[in-house]
Amino acid sequence: MKRTERVGAxxxxxxxxxxxxxxxNHFCQLFQAAKSTVSEDVSAAKQLLSAMQLGxxxxxxxxxxxxxxxPMVSETDRDEILNRLCSKLSDGGRILGGGFLYTSDLxxxxxxxxxxxxxxxxxFASSGADYIVTIETKGIPVAxxxxxxxxxxxxxxxxxxxxxxxSTVSINYFTGSSDRIQKMSLSKRAVEPGKKAIIIDDFxxxxxxxxxIIDVLGEFDVKIVGTGVVIASLEPEKKKIQExxxxxxxxxxxxxxxxxxxxxxxx
Amino acid sequence: MKRTERVGAxxxxxxxxxxxxxxxNHFCQLFQAAKSTVSEDVSAAKQLLSAMQLGxxxxxxxxxxxxxxxPMVSETDRDEILNRLCSKLSDGGRILGGGFLYTSDLxxxxxxxxxxxxxxxxxFASSGADYIVTIETKGIPVAxxxxxxxxxxxxxxxxxxxxxxxSTVSINYFTGSSDRIQKMSLSKRAVEPGKKAIIIDDFxxxxxxxxxIIDVLGEFDVKIVGTGVVIASLEPEKKKIQExxxxxxxxxxxxxxxxxxxxxxxx
Numbered sequence: 001m002k003r004t005e006r007v008g009a010x011x012x013x014x015x016x017x018x019x020x021x022x023x024x025n026h027f028c029q030l031f032q033a034a035k036s037t038v039s040e041d042v043s044a045a046k047q048l049l050s051a052m053q054l055g056x057x058x059x060x061x062x063x064x065x066x067x068x069x070x071p072m073v074s075e076t077d078r079d080e081i082l083n084r085l086c087s088k089l090s091d092g093g094r095i096l097g098g099g100f101l102y103t104s105d106l107x108x109x110x111x112x113x114x115x116x117x118x119x120x121x122x123x124f125a126s127s128g129a130d131y132i133v134t135i136e137t138k139g140i141p142v143a144x145x146x147x148x149x150x151x152x153x154x155x156x157x158x159x160x161x162x163x164x165x166x167s168t169v170s171i172n173y174f175t176g177s178s179d180r181i182q183k184m185s186l187s188k189r190a191v192e193p194g195k196k197a198i199i200i201d202d203f204x205x206x207x208x209x210x211x212x213i214i215d216v217l218g219e220f221d222v223k224i225v226g227t228g229v230v231i232a233s234l235e236p237e238k239k240k241i242q243e244x245x246x247x248x249x250x251x252x253x254x255x256x257x258x259x260x261x262x263x264x265x266x267x
Numbered sequence: 268m269k270r271t272e273r274v275g276a277x278x279x280x281x282x283x284x285x286x287x288x289x290x291x292n293h294f295c296q297l298f299q300a301a302k303s304t305v306s307e308d309v310s311a312a313k314q315l316l317s318a319m320q321l322g323x324x325x326x327x328x329x330x331x332x333x334x335x336x337x338p339m340v341s342e343t344d345r346d347e348i349l350n351r352l353c354s355k356l357s358d359g360g361r362i363l364g365g366g367f368l369y370t371s372d373l374x375x376x377x378x379x380x381x382x383x384x385x386x387x388x389x390x391f392a393s394s395g396a397d398y399i400v401t402i403e404t405k406g407i408p409v410a411x412x413x414x415x416x417x418x419x420x421x422x423x424x425x426x427x428x429x430x431x432x433x434s435t436v437s438i439n440y441f442t443g444s445s446d447r448i449q450k451m452s453l454s455k456r457a458v459e460p461g462k463k464a465i466i467i468d469d470f471x472x473x474x475x476x477x478x479x480i481i482d483v484l485g486e487f488d489v490k491i492v493g494t495g496v497v498i499a500s501l502e503p504e505k506k507k508i509q510e511x512x513x514x515x516x517x518x519x520x521x522x523x524x525x526x527x528x529x530x531x532x533x534x
Contacts, residue, residue, distance in 0.1 A: 001318070003271065004270065004271050004274050004311055004315065005314070005315045005318055007271055007274075007275055008274055008275050008278045008312065008315040008316075009315065009321075011275045011278060011279055012278055012279070012282055012316075012321060015279055015282070015283065016282065017378070020378075044271055045275065047272070048271065048272045048275040048276065049275075049279075051268070051272060054279060096430070096431065096433050098430070100430055100431050101431070102431065102432070102433050102454070102456055103431070104423070104431070104432060104454060104456075104457065105420065105456070105457070108411070108414075108420065108421040108422065108423055109420060109421070110411060110414045110415035110418070110419075110420070110421060111284070111287075111415075111418075113411075114415065136403060136404045137403045137404060137407070137423065137425065138431075140404070140407045140408065140411070141407065141408075141411045141421070144375070144377060144380075144407070144408045144411060144412075145411075147375075147377045148377035148378075148381065151377070151378075152377075153372065153375065153376060153377070154375040154376070154377060154408070155375065156371070156375055156404065158404070163363070163365070163367055164363065164367050164368070164369065164370070164371070164405075165369070165371060166363045166369050187369070187371060189369055189371075189372070190371065190372070
């Protein structure tokens with residue numbers, strides 16, 4: 001194999017398995033090449049990825065050491081992702097009445113959710129989380145992609161306790177917006193006590209669901225180290241949770257003139 | 268930029284956006300390089316990807332032409348993915364009683380579902396589908412990843428019609444295994460009539476849910492061109508659908524001795 005081919009292969013393997021550590025030996029065996037050769041290849045791959053602003057290769061020492069790829073979103077990419085989301089969401093045809101928007105097409109769009117997940121993964125890369133947690137249904141794709149990029153397991157809180165979940169812990173909670181009582185449940189097999197989690201969801205109004213997820217995880221002694229939502233509505237101003245990171249803010253939904261106010265979160 | 272860097276960048280961009288067509292001009296602008304240079308880079312990227320058995324770059328002619336990456340799963344990768352799934356699924360600790368298995372950890376595992384989706388994407392690459400369709404909840408990650416790899420939108424059939432789905436079409440159907448009546452619904456905005464779809468789901472026993480999805484899509488005049496499931500149980504032998512492609516077969520679940528029979532589908 002030529003140098004170009006080996007570097008390309010390293011870039012492909014590392015970027016396709018973000019945050020997974022590979023030993024240099026892995027590549028020596030794959031390429032049937034000496035350690036010194038692979039070291040030079042890795043240096044070239046490092047330069048390439050940072051020149052392209054795609055991310056960086058980190059080297060860790062020790063017996064379990066090796067190299068891993070930490071994705072990075074360039075400012076240009078960030079701009080492009082947020083602008084595309086904004087423009088799609090501003091389409092007045094989404095208005096369903098009652099202030100509701102149709103967003104399923106977006107939340108299930110692979111390319112869009114890949115972009116959103118890149119932003120969350122960048123934001124929460126150093127959080128030390130053990131899990132990504134979401135609640136069914138529309139948040140699953142973006143939460144799954146974030147989990148993939150951070151190389152963490154995804155945990156999905158269910159609305160009902162299913163027989164296939166085994167024994168579960170359930171809570172009742174108030175939805176923030178309508179003050180209805182709803183139920184959510186989590187399998188006892190899903191998480192281990194004492195671990196840390198990031199919550200990722202598609203939409204937050206008053207934060208009732210996310211407060212519920214925090215409570216149900218609290219039953220397992222799992223601590224929250226970050227919360228990301230694709231869209232947070234500006235109303236109500238008072239939320240049930242304090243810290244959260246939205247990609248976009250939803251302002252006024254004008255049913256009559258079919259206008260939707262969407263703002264980027266540029267912080 | 269050096270040749271090595273440009274080839275690495277092409278490999279990265281194409282493999283991260285499978286089945287998306289990029290014009291040569293796109294790369295000329297990105298690298299600020301001449302068309303002849305980029306053509307040579309693309310040839311090198313082609314050789315690299317096929318040498319690594321990762322997939323192939325296809326060139327399409329015409330005004331909308333360009334290059335796109337079609338992922339390929341090598342026999343070694345396929346073996347590894349199926350063996351890992353088998354070994355995880357055979358763990359007797361999954362038995363919940365009543366013949367049910369706990370599989371949420373697997374179906375929500377990013378790396379596992381990435382592997383499963385690669386196999387589905389390879390299988391259905393030439394199906395001409397317009398959508399990937401699944402039903403909530405546990406099939407969403409693998410269906411989403413398959414949609415990502417085939418560059419198709421994901422459509423999720425819901426168990427209940429939610430207000431945020433707008434007007435929906437609902438059907439009642441018999442679950443094949445327990446002969447209970449269940450409901451599923453699909454937003455009228457989710458699909459266009461006359462299109463083609465691939466169904467992807469996590470588990471199939473008698474095929475009642477998948478038959479339901481076919482029926483609800485039939486209401487929209489959407490035709491099924493393929494069905495993939497991660498696990499199909501051998502029992503009951505008579506299924507409600509004829510054609511499906513399982514990655515694994517589930518045989519006997521021996522509750523007493525904590526043994527689970529899992530077979531690879533090597534066809």
